[in-house]
Amino acid sequence: MFLGRAGPSAAKAGEALMNPRIYFDHSATTPLDPRVLAAMGPFLGGAFGNPSSLHQEGRAARAAIETARAQVASLIGAEPEEIIFTASGTEADNLALIGAVRASGRPGHVVTTSIEHAAILETCRFLADSGTKPGTKITRLPVDSDGLVGPESLLRALQSNVTIVSVMAANNVVGTLQPIEELAHLTKLHGVLFHTDAVQAAGKIPLDVNRLHVDLLSLSAHKLHGPKGVGALYVRKGTRLSPIVFGGGQERGLRSATENVAGIVGFGAAAAIAREELAEEALRLARFREQIAAELRRVLPQSYLFGHPVHRLPGHLSFGLRGQEREVGKLLAALDGAGVAVSAGSACSANHSSEPSGVLLAMGFDPERARGLLRVSLGRFNTQKDVDRFLEILPGAVVTLSVSRDAVAELKFPSATLAAGALA
Ligand code: PLP
Numbered sequence: 001m002f003l004g005r006a007g008p009s010a011a012k013a014g015e016a017l018m019n020p021r022i023y024f025d026h027s028a029t030t031p032l033d034p035r036v037l038a039a040m041g042p043f044l045g046g047a048f049g050n051p052s053s054l055h056q057e058g059r060a061a062r063a064a065i066e067t068a069r070a071q072v073a074s075l076i077g078a079e080p081e082e083i084i085f086t087a088s089g090t091e092a093d094n095l096a097l098i099g100a101v102r103a104s105g106r107p108g109h110v111v112t113t114s115i116e117h118a119a120i121l122e123t124c125r126f127l128a129d130s131g132t133k134p135g136t137k138i139t140r141l142p143v144d145s146d147g148l149v150g151p152e153s154l155l156r157a158l159q160s161n162v163t164i165v166s167v168m169a170a171n172n173v174v175g176t177l178q179p180i181e182e183l184a185h186l187t188k189l190h191g192v193l194f195h196t197d198a199v200q201a202a203g204k205i206p207l208d209v210n211r212l213h214v215d216l217l218s219l220s221a222h223k224l225h226g227p228k229g230v231g232a233l234y235v236r237k238g239t240r241l242s243p244i245v246f247g248g249g250q251e252r253g254l255r256s257a258t259e260n261v262a263g264i265v266g267f268g269a270a271a272a273i274a275r276e277e278l279a280e281e282a283l284r285l286a287r288f289r290e291q292i293a294a295e296l297r298r299v300l301p302q303s304y305l306f307g308h309p310v311h312r313l314p315g316h317l318s319f320g321l322r323g324q325e326r327e328v329g330k331l332l333a334a335l336d337g338a339g340v341a342v343s344a345g346s347a348c349s350a351n352h353s354s355e356p357s358g359v360l361l362a363m364g365f366d367p368e369r370a371r372g373l374l375r376v377s378l379g380r381f382n383t384q385k386d387v388d389r390f391l392e393i394l395p396g397a398v399v400t401l402s403v404s405r406d407a408v409a410e411l412k413f414p415s416a417t418l419a420a421g422a423l424a
Contacts (some may be wrong), residue, residue, distance in 0.1 A: 022340045022386045026379035027200060027316060028173050032266070033225040033380065039269035040227065043262035052250065059144030061261045068268025072232055075271040076198070076217060077208035084233045084251045085264050089199035089220030090116050092233040093119040093166075094273040095244050095254065096195040096216040099165040099366065101127055101136055102242035109137040110165030113149050113178075114362035116168050119195055119218075136163075145364050147176035154183055164193040165215075169201035173359040174307030175316035177205065184213040187362075193239065199223055199231075203274030204282060204313055215239045221263065225380055226270030230263035277380075285378050288387045292317055292376060295391045300398060306360065306373060315378035325372025327401040332374065334397040340390055343375045 022029065043064060044335030049057030051065050070080040086092045097120065101108040110124055127136035139162075141153045149167055158165075165187045170177050184194040195216035198207055209217055216232040221227055235241055235254070247256030296303045296319060306318040321327070328344050334343055356370035376390075 015242045019339055019389075020133065022381070022382075022390055023377045024378055024386075024390065025341045025343045026174075026378035028343055028373060029222045029228065030225045030379050031381060032165075032227060033270060033273060035273060036226055036266045036269045040262045040266040043265050047261075049261075051261060052248065058422070061259075064261060064265050065259055068264045070273075071268035071272040071275075072219065073234075075202060075275045076219070076234060077210055078234050079237070080253075082209075082234055082237060084235055084254045085256075085259060085267070086231040086255055087229055087260065088106055089197070089218050089223070089231040090119040091245075091255075092199075092218035092220070092231040093117070093197055094123050094220060095233050095241070097127065097164065097166060098121045098244050099241035099254070100193055100195070100216070100239075102244075103240040104163045106163070107134055107136050109139065109149075109161055110164055110166065111139045111141065111154070111157045111162050111282060112166045113168065114140040115143050115147055115171055115173070115359045117172055117197060117199070119199075120166055120168070125284065130272070141167075143363055147171055147174045147312075147363050148308060148311070148357070149178055149183065151179070151182055151186055154186055158187065158190045158192065162187075162190070163191045164195055166195040166197065169196045169198040169217075170205070170313050170316075171307070171359065172200045173357060173373065174318050175313040176198075176308040177201065177311045177313065179311075180212050180214065188213050193363070200313065203271070203278065204285075204315070209234055209236065216241075221267035221270055224270050224274045227263045227266040230260055232267065234291055282314040283381060285382075288378050288382065288384075289315055289317050291387055292391065296394075299391075299395050306363075313377075315382075317376045318367060318373050319376075320372040320374070321398065321401075324398070324401050325368050328372045328374055330401055334400050335393065338393045338397060340393055344373060344375070404418075 005393045012036060042059070047060055047064070049055070049061040051058060051061040057091055066080065069083045072078045073083050084095070085094060097110060101110065110127060112120055112124055123365070128138050140159045141149050141157060143149050154165065167178050169180050169181065169184050180196050184196070187194040193215045194213065196212070196219045199218055199220045200223060201207060202219045215236040216239065219232045219234070221230040241254060243254050243256065245256050250256050250259060293305060300320040300321065302324070302341050303319050304322060306320065332344050356367040357373050360370035360373060361367065
């Protein structure tokens with residue numbers, strides 16, 4: 001093969017080295033932290049034992065899982081034996097709701113919100129439609145235009161017989177944090193179980209299961225720089241829960257199957273790092289967010305932010321562009337082409353990004369506005385340079401959309417970002 005002059009691919013590689021891609025989609029998933037990968041390494045190689053085996057290989061795997069269990073527990077102030085490893089955040093959500101309803105021995109009544117992730121909403125649909133007749137009663141609490149659940153609506157719902165209340169800690173689309181402590185406290189006063197889906201919140205904001213009064217809490221490793229395909233459900237001691245996966249009785253009988261040892265070890269390492277670095281990292285990401293929000297206001301006056309202005313995830317920002325709501329797919333593609341990965345709504349609904357977001361509709365936005373959400377979510381390896389470059393690229397990408405010349409003329413772009421021919 002001819003290996004002479006550097007060709008176009010070498011030029012491309014050189015360009016990529018000069019301008020590495022900017023990954024701003026950490027709410028969808030996060031890159032594995034190299035320290036996590038290093039911790040997992042032995043369990044993808046020589047340390048292959050089955051944790052249920054009694055020999056040395058098995059005992060080594062068991063010990064690694066128990067270390068990870070303690071690390072994950074420590075992230076949320078739980079006892080290690082209260083952590084049940086699952087194959088995902090989705091499975092943890094399924095186990096919490098289906099497990100609680102089955103354990104109650106009745107069709108039951110699940111109270112949740114109108115802005116939960118599909119892992120909760122679809123599980124509720126399953127419970128309502130399946131098996132017993134009548135199916136489980138489902139109440140979806142409304143949210144306000146910031147995405148907050150009001151305690152009054154929860155109190156009203158608690159007047160009837162409720163099996164479990166499930167409210168997410170942080171919303172994946174708009175980043176709003178719910179007042180979990182208050183909602184769980186009210187729920188517990190009525191003697192009802194409380195579950196929170198903390199998949200987006202864990203590792204980003206402090207979480208303590210005892211301060212929050214929660215009985216069940218879902219986690220997912222890949223949202224905190226751990227591996228994909230590993231989750232956990234915190235189950236408070238004494239909580240009655242039925243399994244949804246049956247077999248050899250692993251994980252205290254609540255999640256049969258040979259454990260994903262390397263994945264669980266990675267989850268443990270990721271949880272330990274997140275706990276150690278959380279306070280500083282939250283401040284750093286919140287500063288980046290504020291810089292992006294301020295610059296949006298300055299250079300794109302047609303932009304507006306979604307979600308609660310204060311009670312929100314630190315590195316998460318969702319916005320729309322007035323009059324350009326239908327162009328969000330084009331904007332995403334333009335940014336992608338310019339080296340920036342962002343998301344339109346949640347990863348799970350990315351294929352339907354032209355559809356109005358169910359979360360925004362529930363927050364009271366009209367279908368037009370609800371189509372136009374762009375989500376920027378930052379993470380551990382993002383730098384000030386990434387933020388500055390994104391802010392250079394964004395206005396130029398917006399100009400390439402099919403806005404009228406008049407509308408563009410009104411915008412105050414820094415002249416350098418108005419690429420020649422962009423309005424053609
Ligand atoms: N819950 C929330 C709030 C999420 O954002 C996600 C993933 O996007 C999940 C649950 C599902 O987690 P997993 O991807 O581990 O199944």
